[in-house]
Amino acid sequence: MSSRFFTTEALVIGSMRYREADRIVTLYTRDRGRLGAIAKGVRRTSSKVGGRLEPFSLIRASLHAGHGLYTVVGVETLRTFQGVRDELFRMEEGARLFAAVRHLFPGEEGSVPAFNLLVRGIACLADSPDAETAAHTVLATRLKLLVLLGYAPEMSRCAVCGGDGAVYGFSPSLGGVVCEACAMGGAARAGAGAPYGEDAAGGVGAMHGAGTPDGAGATHGTRTPAPPDVDFVRPASCFAVSPGAVATLRAFLDRPLAKIETYDFDERAVAEVEQVLRQTLAYHGH
Numbered sequence: 001m002s003s004r005f006f007t008t009e010a011l012v013i014g015s016m017r018y019r020e021a022d023r024i025v026t027l028y029t030r031d032r033g034r035l036g037a038i039a040k041g042v043r044r045t046s047s048k049v050g051g052r053l054e055p056f057s058l059i060r061a062s063l064h065a066g067h068g069l070y071t072v073v074g075v076e077t078l079r080t081f082q083g084v085r086d087e088l089f090r091m092e093e094g095a096r097l098f099a100a101v102r103h104l105f106p107g108e109e110g111s112v113p114a115f116n117l118l119v120r121g122i123a124c125l126a127d128s129p130d131a132e133t134a135a136h137t138v139l140a141t142r143l144k145l146l147v148l149l150g151y152a153p154e155m156s157r158c159a160v161c162g163g164d165g166a167v168y169g170f171s172p173s174l175g176g177v178v179c180e181a182c183a184m185g186g187a188a189r190a191g192a193g194a195p196y197g198e199d200a201a202g203g204v205g206a207m208h209g210a211g212t213p214d215g216a217g218a219t220h221g222t223r224t225p226a227p228p229d230v231d232f233v234r235p236a237s238c239f240a241v242s243p244g245a246v247a248t249l250r251a252f253l254d255r256p257l258a259k260i261e262t263y264d265f266d267e268r269a270v271a272e273v274e275q276v277l278r279q280t281l282a283y284h285g286h
Contacts, residue, residue, distance in 0.1 A: 004065045008032065009078065011118055012057045013098040017043065024069065025053050027061065028101055028118060033109040037063055037070035052077045056084045056094055056122055083126030090125055093138040097121060100142045103281055104149060114148050117141065124257045133261040136270070140252040140260050142277055147253065151175070151284045153276055155246045158182055167246060169238045170276050172283040177246065183238055239279070245272035 013034070014026030021043045028034050039053055052059060052075040062074035084090045101118065105111075121141030128134035146152050154176025157164045161182055168180040248269040255263060 005062065005073070006031070006065075007060060007062045007074075009115070010059055010061050011115070011122065012053055012055050012059060013101055015053060015055055023053060025072070026102075028105070028115065029061070029110065030112060030115045031110050033107065033111060033114075034101065034105045035063075035070055035108055036068075037061070037072050039072040039075075054080070054085070055098075056081045056126075058119060058122075079123075081122050081126045084122060089131040090128060090134050093128075093131075093134040094122065094125055097125070097138045097141055100145060100281060104145060104284070111148065114145060117144055117148065120257050124260070129261070132267075136252075136260050136263075136265060137257060139270070139274060139277065140255070140257055142281075143249065143252050143273075144257075146277070146280060146284075149284075151280060152253070153177075153249065153280055155249055167241060167243060170241045170279070171238045172279040173237065175280075177241065178238060239275070241272050241276065242269065244269040245276070249273045249276065 008029045008031040010027040010029040012025055013028050016024050018024045018038065021041050023039045023043055024036060025039055026034065026036050053072070057077060058079040058081065060076040060078055061072060063070040064073050084094050097118070105114070118141070121137065124137045124141075125134055128137055143152075153170070157177075158167075158179040159171060159174040159176030160178050163179050163181075165179045165181075167177045168183040170177050244266055248265055251263060251265070252260070252273065
């Protein structure tokens with residue numbers, strides 16, 4: 001078979017209607033990272049493929065490399081992760097996770113560890129018993145993605161002087177916490193004015209609605225409102241974090257995803273960790 005054809009495992013992280021009977025899907029593949037593909041005729045009632053390309057599905061896709069978008073020529077369902085689609089709170093958190101994927105992986109940058117982590121994250125999300133566990137699972141998955149990419153926040157010592165004194169705040173541009181002496185001395189403000197993080201177009205609408213997919217032109221979908229707090233923000237020069245947030249971030253990174261629900265987190269510290277994550281994504285994302 002031509003080298004322009006290949007088969008790979010993939011997570012469907014986005015889907016939108018295109019023309020009269022087609023669908024454009026965004027896939028995060030095991031071998032080639034994030035890519036866009038057109039699935040022709042799948043919206044016809046006679047199609048046996050359309051239902052296999054729902055967001056959150058794990059598939060084995062046969063693709064043909066064309067000019068711009070790939071073309072889907074075959075699909076096998078491996079896991080549906082139906083539990084994610086059964087509850088709105090799980091779908092919203094899944095959308096938040098896929099928004100981070102779009103933000104961190106701008107194109108075909110294959111990473112088997114990242115793919116495996118995403119599959120584990122979606123599997124745990126599908127089994128999350130409540131909204132709080134779902135949010136913690138997705139927060140932990142996004143933090144672990146940062147670690148894989150080398151963007152893990154330095155939370156154990158000052159990112160400026162290397163000291164292990166009292167934490168004053170967190171600096172996205174420096175990639176970690178800073179002590180009071182360095183913060184007051186202005187070192188933590190180095191890198192202020194960093195560019196805005198790209199709007200990740202997160203939310204359920206990014207998977208089923210309008211927008212421009214990877215390499216695609218105009219679309220014909222209907223946008224669904226995004227869940228709150230998905231958009232990325234302008235990186236701050238330095239902002240306060242508590243010792244509790246530092247400990248909570250370490251707990252998220254140290255525990256397997258399947259064990260997240262067994263830990264009793266302080267929600268105020270969790271909110272601070274979310275801010276650290278969002279600021280780090282804004283600084284390092286594409």
